[in-house]
Amino acid sequence: PTGCGKSEIARRLAKLADAPFIKVEATKFTEVGYHGRDVDSIIKDLVENAILLVRQKLRERAASTIRQHVEAALLKLIMQQHPEEHAHALTSAAAAAEQNQ
Structure with a gap:
């Protein structure tokens, strides 16, 4: 029956499932005299x-x-090449991150 919420239920289910939802009026394609795709x-x-x-x-x-994985790999490579230059910066950054939590 019309107006009972079938489309709205389908739309909400699609949203919950993170699935695409497309509403098409099939009557447009089945009208008398319509010539086009089947x-x-x-x-x-x-x-x-x-x-x-x-x-x-x-x-x-x-x-x-x-x-995220590429950034982590690049940071690891940089740290391996110059650990003494970055040790202080990392310690400061870690301390700041802990204070923000």
């Missing part, structure tokens, strides 16, 4: 777009993690 190709396009959205989110999450 319903299967429309659904296929929607699924492909959803897959692209999910892949983009995964790339963004991975980029953040990779950035």
Whole structure:
């Protein structure tokens, strides 16, 4: 039945699952006299777009993690090459970090 909240429930579930949600009115594609793509190709396009959205989110999450690992590796290399120059700076930074907690 119309107006009972089906779309809103689907939208909220998608948000909770961190999944893409696209609402399409199928009646637009089934009207008398409509000549265009068939319903299967429309659904296929929607699924492909959803897959692209999910892949983009995964790339963004991975980029953040990779950035953190690269920064940690670079800091480790710098510290190994010049430990005496950075020892005081690290001690001061660690003390400041502890005070902020």
